Amino acid sequence: MISDGLYTIWPGEIIVTMSKSTSGVSLYWRLLTHVAPYKSVFAISIFGMVLMACTEVALPIAVKPFLDGTFIDKDPFLITWTPVFLILLFMLRGIGGFLGQYAAAWVGNKIVADLRVKMMDHLILLPVGYFQEKNSGSIISRFTYDVSQVTQAATQVITVLVKDSLTIIGLLGYLMYLDWQLTLITFVMIPPIAIVVRFFNAKLRHTSQATQTAMGDLTQVVQEVIDCIKVVKIFAGQTHEKKKFFNATETIRRWIMRQTAAAVGNVPVVQLLAAFATAIVVYYVSLEAQKDTATVGGFVSFLAAMLMLTAPLKRLTGVSEHLQRGIAAADTVFSLIDATPERDNLSEEIIIIDGDIKFNQVTFVYKRSKKPAIDGLDLEIKKGETVALVGSSGGGKTTVANLLARFYEPQTGQIFIDGLDISKLQLKNLRQHIALVSQEVALFNDTVAANIAYGKATGNLPMQKIIQAADGAFAKNFILEMSDGFNTIIGEKGVRLSGGQKQRVAIARAFFKNAPILILDEATSALDPESEKFIQAALNSLMQGRTALVIAHRLSTIESADRIVVLEDGKLQEIGTHEELLKLNKRYAHLYNTQFEEKPLD
Numbered sequence: 366m367i368s369d370g371l372y373t374i375w376p377g378e379i380i381v382t383m384s385k386s387t388s389g390v391s392l393y394w395r396l397l398t399h400v401a402p403y404k405s406v407f408a409i410s411i412f413g414m415v416l417m418a419c420t421e422v423a424l425p426i427a428v429k430p431f432l433d434g435t436f437i438d439k440d441p442f443l444i445t446w447t448p449v450f451l452i453l454l455f456m457l458r459g460i461g462g463f464l465g466q467y468a469a470a471w472v473g474n475k476i477v478a479d480l481r482v483k484m485m486d487h488l489i490l491l492p493v494g495y496f497q498e499k500n501s502g503s504i505i506s507r508f509t510y511d512v513s514q515v516t517q518a519a520t521q522v523i524t525v526l527v528k529d530s531l532t533i534i535g536l537l538g539y540l541m542y543l544d545w546q547l548t549l550i551t552f553v554m555i556p557p558i559a560i561v562v563r564f565f566n567a568k569l570r571h572t573s574q575a576t577q578t579a580m581g582d583l584t585q586v587v588q589e590v591i592d593c594i595k596v597v598k599i600f601a602g603q604t605h606e607k608k609k610f611f612n613a614t615e616t617i618r619r620w621i622m623r624q625t626a627a628a629v630g631n632v633p634v635v636q637l638l639a640a641f642a643t644a645i646v647v648y649y650v651s652l653e654a655q656k657d658t659a660t661v662g663g664f665v666s667f668l669a670a671m672l673m674l675t676a677p678l679k680r681l682t683g684v685s686e687h688l689q690r691g692i693a694a695a696d697t698v699f700s701l702i703d704a705t706p707e708r709d710n711l712s713e714e715i716i717i718i719d720g721d722i723k724f725n726q727v728t729f730v731y732k733r734s735k736k737p738a739i740d741g742l743d744l745e746i747k748k749g750e751t752v753a754l755v756g757s758s759g760g761g762k763t764t765v766a767n768l769l770a771r772f773y774e775p776q777t778g779q780i781f782i783d784g785l786d787i788s789k790l791q792l793k794n795l796r797q798h799i800a801l802v803s804q805e806v807a808l809f810n811d812t813v814a815a816n817i818a819y820g821k822a823t824g825n826l827p828m829q830k831i832i833q834a835a836d837g838a839f840a841k842n843f844i845l846e847m848s849d850g851f852n853t854i855i856g857e858k859g860v861r862l863s864g865g866q867k868q869r870v871a872i873a874r875a876f877f878k879n880a881p882i883l884i885l886d887e888a889t890s891a892l893d894p895e896s897e898k899f900i901q902a903a904l905n906s907l908m909q910g911r912t913a914l915v916i917a918h919r920l921s922t923i924e925s926a927d928r929i930v931v932l933e934d935g936k937l938q939e940i941g942t943h944e945e946l947l948k949l950n951k952r953y954a955h956l957y958n959t960q961f962e963e964k965p966l967d
Contacts, residue, residue: 389570389692396519396695399479403472407520410472413465414528420458421677422535425670427454469524473516480512480698490706493772494732502585503578507701510580511694514573518691525684529677536670536677543667550645558635565631566685572624573693579620583613624690631685639678646671707792708774714794718783720881720912722746722769727778729768729935738764739775740935751913753923754930755956761935762916766884769914770799782882800880804887806867808859813844814851816859817873834876837903840869872900876907883913920957929953 400407427450484507496504540548586609590597597606647668724744730737739761746752754762767773768780771787780787787795808816817831831851835841843866847853859867872888888904901922917923924943931939931946931953938952946953 389689392692392695392699393518393688395699396476396515396691397523399476400472400519402479403475406468407472407523410465410468410520410524411527413461413463413468414524415531416461417458417465418528418531418535420454420461421532421673422539423454425536425666425673426539427451428666428669465524465528469520470516473520476519477512477516480515480702481508484508484512484698484701487702487704487706490709491704492707493767495704498732500581500585502583502588503581504701505588506577506581506584507697509584511577511697514577514694515691515698517687518695522684522688522691525680529681529684532677533674533681536674539670540667543670547646547649547667550642550649553642558638561634561638562631562685565627566689568627569624569631569685569689570693572620572627573690574696576617576620576624577694577697579613579617583610583617586610586613635678636675639675643671643675707771708788709792711789711791713785713789714791715783715785715798718798718881719748720746721748721781721783722882722912722914723781723784724765724768725779725781727768727775727780729764729773729775737935739768742778742935742937744930744937744940746912746914748912749910750927751908751915751925752928752930753915753917753926754932755917755920755923755953756932756938757956758918760932762932763886764935765932766801766886766914766916769882769884770801771795798880799882799884800875800878801884802868802871802875802886802888803884806859806871808855808862808867808870810854810857812849812852812854813847813870816855816870817851817877819874820878830877831873834873835870837876837907838869838873839900839903840866840873843869869900872903872907876903881911883908883911884916885913886916887918888915920960931956 427447488504537548586606590606590610597603722745724742727739727742728737729739742761742765744752744765754765756762764773768775769787771792774788782790782795782798809819813835814826814828814831817834818826821827828851832841835844835851844851844853853861855861855870859870862870868888875883885904888900905925915923915926923929926943928940929943929946930937933952939946939949941949947957
């Protein structure tokens with residue numbers, strides 16, 4: 366067990382280390398800029414809070430004339446109209462409260478919605494490397510949990526500050542009017558209150574940031590269980606996952622309790638300091654009353670105003686909890702929005718391309734690796750040529766495809782399409798000329814038709830073209846046998862399809878796009894031998910007239926490629942046709958022999 370004097374770290378607990386973040390003031394001002402588009406509605410909220418503050422101050426002010434005028438002076442006018450005044454006062458208070466709280470909630474929820482949209486708009490522009498650096502649970506938590514925490518900081522904190530500050534100012538003004546010397550006693554408590562609030566604010570922000578990070582870890586555990594449920598079951602990982610989830614849950618609970626300790630510890634300390642001032646005032650007023658220098662109405666009115674200061678003071682000191690939680694949440698939300706997107710401030714476009722590709726001394730190193738994934742690669746692929754990339758795992762085959770699609774940018778060297786450096790092309794323009802079928806099939810929880818025509822405008826999908834694409838991928842028959850045919854919802858990640866069916870839908874998507882450059886990354890890996898024959902024929906047809914980059918471990922699928930490139934440790938080792946490389950009897954021949962030992966080499 367480790368203790369820092371205020372918090373205790375328990376054995377087995379997930380420790381969250383917080384880096385130095387942006388100042389709370391700048392974060393808060395940035396958050397408030399999102400209120401500006403709704404300033405008219407927010408002004409209604411402020412008006413409601415001002416109305417509430419006025420009615421609160423009016424209550425103790427009304428006490429003095431009511432008590433002195435009714436019990437002492439027996440004024441019939443005050444006796445008759447005071448009840449009416451009270452009804453009208455509380456009616457105004459109710460109207461002000463409703464307007465203030467409803468308008469603040471409306472603006473707060475609009476800000477949350479806007480931030481979520483802004484985060485998603487930016488998220489899809491981030492490079493692939495970002496998603497490898499950040500765990501998906503942390504990203505999802507920012508959309509679901511963190512952003513919801515900014516609501517109170519953005520709107521409700523301000524409205525409470527306005528209402529309670531005005532209430533305190535009004536009550537203090539009235540107290541000064543009644544007895545300015547006595548009222549000055551209350552100001553003695555302001556410096557110690559400020560010190561207390563500052564101390565607890567620092568603790569609140571730290572614990573809020575830690576809670577948000579821990580919430581991302583919890584989301585990650587749940588997501589991994591859902592995504593890997595078959596592995597969890599078959600390898601008896603239930604106990605391990607339960608323990609991970611329990612630890613994550615306990616971490617969140619402990620951080621929340623520390624956050625609660627800082628929040629609830631703030632209020633009683635401030636109230637205690639205020640109570641000292643109140644006690645002095647009550648004692649002093651009691652002495653004045655004994656000397657008959659104060660009326661009953663004046664005494665009760667002063668005491669009521671003094672006591673009424675406690676509630677807004679409590680809310681003002683308690684509001685720091687929501688403020689610090691919102692600032693901590695804003696920090697994580699804005700860190701996503703500020704993440705550097707893919708470089709795409711370019712203007713060059715290719716309208717029609719032939720498909721000539723050239724890699725010129727291309728080198729690429731992944732962020733967390735010291736060894737180049739691609740090391741000085743020189744490779745030319747002619748229009749309509751099918752080039753297969755083979756080699757050991759980690760040799761750089763998929764990296765070549767990723768660089769061609771500009772999922773990553775090479776550190777050195779250039780990649781050309783039809784003589785144009787792709788680093789100078791608009792990303793959207795570049796990628797509209799490339800179709801990809803990968804080993805990791807990406808399908809969406811939508812209809813089969815929508816998955817095949819993915820990226821096209823929603824609404825009236827071109828069904829004839831979709832059917833032709835499915836037919837070309839040998840997917841038409843099994844699709845028509847499904848409950849709703851092409852309109853069948855296939856579930857999250859295509860869970861309602863078999864592995865081979867998923868792959869064929871992905872191949873149909875490439876047929877539908879009809880791009881001049883085709884990347885096939887283990888495109889037949891999930892197919893049974895019988896289906897593979899049909900799909901291989903379909904792919905051969907698809908590759909006709911197109912420049913195709915084929916990544917394969919199963920060498921039988923690329924024997925007919927125009928050229929085969931052998932990559933090892935990111936370097937080009939051999940290049941040639943299947944027959945030429947077998948005759949060369951080097952790396953490719955060794956790989957081929959390993960897979961087909963029963964086939965003797967000529």
